[in-house]
Amino acid sequence: xxxxxxxSKGNLNHLLSIEGLSKEKIIQILDTAESFLKIxxxxxKKVPILRGKTVCNVFFENSTRTRTTFExxxxxxxxxxxxxxxxxxxxxxxxxxxxxxxxxxxxxxxxFIVRHSSSGAAHFIASHVKPNIHIxxxxxxxxxxxxxxxxxxxxxxxxxxxxxxxxxxxxxxxxHSRVARSNIHALNILGVPEIRVIAPKTLLPYEIxxxxxxxxxxxxxxxxxxxxxxxLRIQNERMDGVMLPSQEEYFKTYGLNQTxxxxxxxxxIVMHPGPMNRGVEIDSAVADSEQSxxxxxxxxxxxxxxxxxxxxxxxxx
Amino acid sequence: MTLPNAENLIETLKNxxxxxxxxxxxxxxxxxxxxxxxxxxxxxxxxxxxxxxxxTSFYRDDFSSRGLKVKNKPSKIDTEINDKHIILIDDVFSTxxxxxxxxxxxxxxxxxxxxxxxxxxxxxxxxxxxxxxxxIEKISLNKNQHLELKLDxxxxxxxxxxxxxx
Numbered sequence: 009x010x011x012x013x014x015x016s017k018g019n020l021n022h023l024l025s026i027e028g029l030s031k032e033k034i035i036q037i038l039d040t041a042e043s044f045l046k047i048x049x050x051x052x053k054k055v056p057i058l059r060g061k062t063v064c065n066v067f068f069e070n071s072t073r074t075r076t077t078f079e080x081x082x083x084x085x086x087x088x089x090x091x092x093x094x095x096x097x098x099x100x101x102x103x104x105x106x107x108x109x110x111x112x113x114x115x116x117x118x119x120f121i122v123r124h125s126s127s128g129a130a131h132f133i134a135s136h137v138k139p140n141i142h143i144x145x146x147x148x149x150x151x152x153x154x155x156x157x158x159x160x161x162x163x164x165x166x167x168x169x170x171x172x173x174x175x176x177x178x179x180x181x182x183x184h185s186r187v188a189r190s191n192i193h194a195l196n197i198l199g200v201p202e203i204r205v206i207a208p209k210t211l212l213p214y215e216i217x218x219x220x221x222x223x224x225x226x227x228x229x230x231x232x233x234x235x236x237x238x239x240l241r242i243q244n245e246r247m248d249g250v251m252l253p254s255q256e257e258y259f260k261t262y263g264l265n266q267t268x269x270x271x272x273x274x275x276x277i278v279m280h281p282g283p284m285n286r287g288v289e290i291d292s293a294v295a296d297s298e299q300s301x302x303x304x305x306x307x308x309x310x311x312x313x314x315x316x317x318x319x320x321x322x323x324x325x
Numbered sequence: 326m327t328l329p330n331a332e333n334l335i336e337t338l339k340n341x342x343x344x345x346x347x348x349x350x351x352x353x354x355x356x357x358x359x360x361x362x363x364x365x366x367x368x369x370x371x372x373x374x375x376x377x378x379x380x381t382s383f384y385r386d387d388f389s390s391r392g393l394k395v396k397n398k399p400s401k402i403d404t405e406i407n408d409k410h411i412i413l414i415d416d417v418f419s420t421x422x423x424x425x426x427x428x429x430x431x432x433x434x435x436x437x438x439x440x441x442x443x444x445x446x447x448x449x450x451x452x453x454x455x456x457x458x459x460x461i462e463k464i465s466l467n468k469n470q471h472l473e474l475k476l477d478x479x480x481x482x483x484x485x486x487x488x489x490x491x
Contacts, residue, residue: 322393
């Protein structure tokens with residue numbers, strides 16, 4: 009099957025989605041990230057491997073955390089970084105995505121970090137650039153957010169060591185969540201035997217069971233005996249309308265509080281991709297509890313993004 | 326050809342290193358060979374010498390042609406190295422490029438007063454103005470021949486000669 013992420017030698021040339029990555033490739037990225045994590049702990053948090061390369065953050069949709077962690081990651085690899093908030097520039101003047109990208113290629117950029125509100129945008133760009141250009145999908149519509157999936161896998165491995173005995177619950181707006189999709193694919197590839205999705209019917213995609221997950225509408229049943237709880241952000245724009253009644257109602261039925269957390273294993277970890285809505289999907293005390301690994305996720309995200317960039321540039325050659 | 330007895334070379338290297346150790350010494354093994362040697366000799370060295378381990382993957386000058394090959398453990402130097410005497414240990418010295426990469430990385434941890442390079446074998450293939458202050462044996466090999474330090478089934482160190490196609 010044609011996989012646009014791989015070059016003719018089977019090496020990773022772009023990172024567009026978790027689907028299509030082998031278990032070995034994911035493990036290689038996680039192992040490499042482990043080495044980069046140590047660099048973040050040093051006084052000089054920089055290595056020279058991307059010296060002279062230019063990384064371009066092209067965000068057609070706003071994001072602070074993802075863009076910042078990609079920027080820090082690229083700078084720690086000694087690359088030059090350009091941030092383009094396309095949402096407020098040429099696109100509003102009528103330029104097409106490809107014209108925007110081709111202009112940046114003419115400026116000799118090497119890696120593009122792309123976020124777009126349309127699913128498939130990164131694939132589209134990757135299929136139109138020369139092989140020495142690398143595209144990293146930093147989130148496309150409801151489709152995929154592969155570096156988030158990888159950093160979540162890294163986080164789980166850090167705290168749980170092995171994937172093959174875990175029960176993982178993903179809670180919240182699965183329907184609109186590219187994070188949930190990337191995580192489900194990553195956990196399946198890594199051999200997690202039980203993945204649960206917990207959400208109201210209105211926030212679940214049709215036939216989600218086909219991805220190999222168990223569906224729960226009752227959070228108390230769904231959290232029973234799990235090792236990992238991945239909370240998803242409830243986007244405020246979903247709140248008014250047919251999908252959800254109100255923030256209070258959602259928190260009451262699907263919010264993670266201490267009583268519900270106690271239904272999971274004693275050493276269960278709580279994850280969240282950020283930004284959190286305290287008091288909507290997660291109780292403040294739980295977010296700050298000892299079981300929460302939400303801030304380590306951010307730190308790990310930098311190491312994982314460094315690993316992805318280094319591997320893309322390194323393997324192309 | 327007969328390869329040198331690795332255990333004997335390590336024993337000799339250990340004695341030479343022991344003579345140099347004082348309270349300012351930090352021993353740093355270059356992965357994997359140098360790190361293996363360091364772990365082997367550490368129990369019989371002078372007490373409480375500080376140690377570290379370097380994986381040069383992120384500092385190599387051939388990254389753009391060879392790509393990223395991380396198979397080792399992350400680099401780790403937990404002790405302060407400013408104004409210390411670092412003894413950098415490796416199994417085989419050939420071009421000097423690995424040592425250059427290791428030194429670049431060491432300087433990202435701090436500014437040592439001195440770095441001494443100690444190896445078992447010098448292959449006489451220097452490509453940079455870097456050479457080991459301590460070596461136990463000099464050997465000339467073909468470019469396509471690689472010496473690898475390994476543990477055999479009796480847990481004894483041996484050298485293995487491998488030939489690549491290039």
